[in-house]
Amino acid sequence: xxxxxxxxxxxxxxxxxxxxxxxxxxxxxxxxxxxxxxxxxxxxxxxxxxxxxxxxxxxxxxxxxxxxxxxxxxxxxxxxxxxx
Numbered sequence: 001x002x003x004x005x006x007x008x009x010x011x012x013x014x015x016x017x018x019x020x021x022x023x024x025x026x027x028x029x030x031x032x033x034x035x036x037x038x039x040x041x042x043x044x045x046x047x048x049x050x051x052x053x054x055x056x057x058x059x060x061x062x063x064x065x066x067x068x069x070x071x072x073x074x075x076x077x078x079x080x081x082x083x084x
Contacts, residue, residue: 004038007059011037035061 016036021027034042038057040049049056 004058007037007057016041 014037016034019033019035021029021031021033023029027033032042033040033044038059039061040046040056046056046061048058
C-alpha cells in the first residue's frame with residue numbers, strides 16, 4: 001500500500017490541529033489554519049498543491065521557510081529535508 005493511501009485510511013480516526021493566527025505580517029489576525037493527517041485543509045492550500053493539484057496532501061506541513069522535497073525516496077515515500 002502506498003504512503004498516501006495509508007494516510008487516507010488514518011484520516012477518519014485521526015485528530016486534527018486548529019491554529020488561530022494571533023499576529024502575522026502576512027495572515028489576518030483571527031484566521032484559522034487547520035491541519036489533519038494529510039496536511040493543510042480548509043481555506044489554505046500548500047504551495048505544492050497550488051502548483052500541481054493532487055501532490056500537496058502528503059502529510060507534511062511547513063511553516064516559515066520552505067523545505068526541499070525529493071520524490072521517490074528509498075522506500076518510495078517523499079524525502080523531506082530542511083534547508084540549512
